[in-house]
Amino acid sequence: MASDGGVASSDEQNAVYMRLALKEAEMALSKGEVPVGCVVVHKPTARIISCGHNETSEAFNATRHAELVAIDGILRAQTDLSLLRECDLFVTCEPCIMCAAALRDVKIKTVVFGCSNDRFGGCGSVLSVHDGSLPISGHTYPCHSGLLADEAIALFKQFYSRQNVKAPEPKRRKMGRQEQPRAETR
Amino acid sequence: MLEVVQEDHEFDLAGSARLDVLVSAIKPRQASQVVKDLSELLPLERAKLNHLKRIRSSQHPETGRLLQVLLSPPDMYHALDEAKRKEIVERYGLEPTVHAVPKLEPRTRAQFLSGGSAWPMIFHHSTSEEARRAARVIPEQDALDAIGFMRDALVDAETGRQQNGGRPTVGAVLVDPLGGCGGRRGRVVATASRERQKVRDEEPASMRDHPLHHAVMLCVQGVGRALAAGSRQEKVARKQEEDSAGGKLGKEREGKGSESLCSDADPPGGVVEVLSPEQYLCTGFDLYVTREPCLMCAMALVHSRVRRVIYGVRDTERGCLGSVTMLHTLTSLNHNYRVFEGVCADECRQSLSDRESKHAAVLP
Numbered sequence: 001m002a003s004d005g006g007v008a009s010s011d012e013q014n015a016v017y018m019r020l021a022l023k024e025a026e027m028a029l030s031k032g033e034v035p036v037g038c039v040v041v042h043k044p045t046a047r048i049i050s051c052g053h054n055e056t057s058e059a060f061n062a063t064r065h066a067e068l069v070a071i072d073g074i075l076r077a078q079t080d081l082s083l084l085r086e087c088d089l090f091v092t093c094e095p096c097i098m099c100a101a102a103l104r105d106v107k108i109k110t111v112v113f114g115c116s117n118d119r120f121g122g123c124g125s126v127l128s129v130h131d132g133s134l135p136i137s138g139h140t141y142p143c144h145s146g147l148l149a150d151e152a153i154a155l156f157k158q159f160y161s162r163q164n165v166k167a168p169e170p171k172r173r174k175m176g177r178q179e180q181p182r183a184e185t186r
Numbered sequence: 187m188l189e190v191v192q193e194d195h196e197f198d199l200a201g202s203a204r205l206d207v208l209v210s211a212i213k214p215r216q217a218s219q220v221v222k223d224l225s226e227l228l229p230l231e232r233a234k235l236n237h238l239k240r241i242r243s244s245q246h247p248e249t250g251r252l253l254q255v256l257l258s259p260p261d262m263y264h265a266l267d268e269a270k271r272k273e274i275v276e277r278y279g280l281e282p283t284v285h286a287v288p289k290l291e292p293r294t295r296a297q298f299l300s301g302g303s304a305w306p307m308i309f310h311h312s313t314s315e316e317a318r319r320a321a322r323v324i325p326e327q328d329a330l331d332a333i334g335f336m337r338d339a340l341v342d343a344e345t346g347r348q349q350n351g352g353r354p355t356v357g358a359v360l361v362d363p364l365g366g367c368g369g370r371r372g373r374v375v376a377t378a379s380r381e382r383q384k385v386r387d388e389e390p391a392s393m394r395d396h397p398l399h400h401a402v403m404l405c406v407q408g409v410g411r412a413l414a415a416g417s418r419q420e421k422v423a424r425k426q427e428e429d430s431a432g433g434k435l436g437k438e439r440e441g442k443g444s445e446s447l448c449s450d451a452d453p454p455g456g457v458v459e460v461l462s463p464e465q466y467l468c469t470g471f472d473l474y475v476t477r478e479p480c481l482m483c484a485m486a487l488v489h490s491r492v493r494r495v496i497y498g499v500r501d502t503e504r505g506c507l508g509s510v511t512m513l514h515t516l517t518s519l520n521h522n523y524r525v526f527e528g529v530c531a532d533e534c535r536q537s538l539s540d541r542e543s544k545h546a547a548v549l550p
């Protein structure tokens with residue numbers, strides 16, 4: 001299970017990063033995408049090296065989650081992914097099982113997320129991929145949950161109320177519902 | 187070709203299948219009100235217990251009919267707002283005690299019966315393993331088709347090896363089983379090697395050896411690319427119709443869109459470049475891959491809603507569709523696909539072997 005605490009020394013700074021991730025999520029929302037956003041912070045230099053938001057509809061590809069988009073951004077900027085060993089990921093919603101596994105592969109240092117992802121969460125909700133509970137060898141990472149979770153949930157609520165308003169549009173079928181957390185999570 | 191399914195076994199209520207929850211006796215006339223209040227205060231789905239009924243009715247040898255209500259796991263109960271908890275305890279005279287119930291949803295009749303002795307459960311026949319097992323016999327023609335498409339995945343693996351300087355590479359193809367033409371049932375809609383080439387041709391060089399560009403991820407990306415192309419084409423066509431102000435023309439075109447997916451423009455034996463935007467993600471498609479997918483790829487295929495995954499050989503260290511775990515049997519996910527193994531296993535093993543014995547590991 002994702003643990004709370006352990007980030008006390010830089011709570012305020014972390015909230016600043018999460019607000020930037022929320023800004024990314026808002027951008028997704030404005031494009032009609034599931035509102036999830038993230039930023040990757042290089043801890044030693046306090047530099048944001050990448051960011052991303054969900055773009056599954058735009059790409060017609062259900063794997064274009066914020067986390068994977070941000071990882072692509074690092075590579076596109078010619079940065080070596082090995083830098084991720086010194087980076088924290090701030091993401092508005094718990095990484096799904098796919099992203100949680102990908103984040104092990106690229107050896108992220110720490111993940112901080114907002115709301116839980118009851119349907120697909122890979123950092124404690126459905127599976128605990130991050131911590132090595134599964135017998136898969138390789139890098140693991142700690143997770144901290146709940147940072148500005150209410151704000152992340154508020155964005156989801158906006159998204160789903162908009163979806164319902166324009167419901168009779170057969171082609172845009174629940175595109176990217178994969179990251180829907182239940183509003184009652186916390 | 188064997189389906190990868192979970193073993194049928196009873197719930198081990200003394201061990202891993204056990205979960206302690208709080209239950210309490212209630213008066214029969216309170217039952218419906220209790221159920222209503224608890225569904226708001228302590229919803230079963232939040233405790234991941236929607237496979238359990240809220241009320242248990244049993245015969246007590248001395249006191250007659252006994253009605254019990256399932257509250258929640260202890261931590262959830264104690265996390266409840268103090269005032270609210272007190273209110274409900276007093277209203278119904280609750281006396282919570284610990285009781286062991288089955289932690290997981292029953293998947294077989296055996297589990298349903300063994301778990302039901304501890305607490306009444308809900309059994310969804312349609313998703314039950316028994317129902318799936320009944321449909322588990324693959325028609326012979328499907329098995330023959332599968333060999334054909336696994337050969338395509340093997341060709342993709344060979345192309346991948348060439349792309350990767352001789353390093354053994356997993357091969358994968360996505361197949362639309364209903365889109366066949368030229369006497370073949372089904373057609374390949376994306377291959378890993380073609381998408382790998384696209385990345386090399388169109389993306390910056392730093393994207394070249396992307397550690398997450400596993401064969402499966404590349405195939406999914408290939409479908410996305412073809413769908414995006416289809417969507418662009420449709421927009422252009424619609425624009426042209428609007429420009430020529432032909433309401434009639436519009437209707438005509440609509441009919442065309444739903445025609446056979448096969449077109450003369452598709453290269454013979456090749457892969458399609460454009461998919462109709464009517465197609466939603468990879469719904470109904472089958473993925474053929476020479477080696478069992480890892481967790482990331484297995485979940486990507488859940489998100490993409492594929493119909494079946496067929497792999498050649500297992501990956502005992504990282505494979506998550508049979509080896510390390512069975513992601514496809516996790517019924518809490520919104521989509522489940524069927525998994526088959528052992529198609530062209532020897533050829534796949536051969537394809538994954540390091541002929542020059544100089545490469546560190548297979549490229550996933």
Ligand SMILES: [Zn+2]
Nearest residue numbers: 065095096099
């Ligand atoms: Zn994800």
Ligand SMILES: [Zn+2]
Nearest residue numbers: 400480483550
């Ligand atoms: Zn993989």
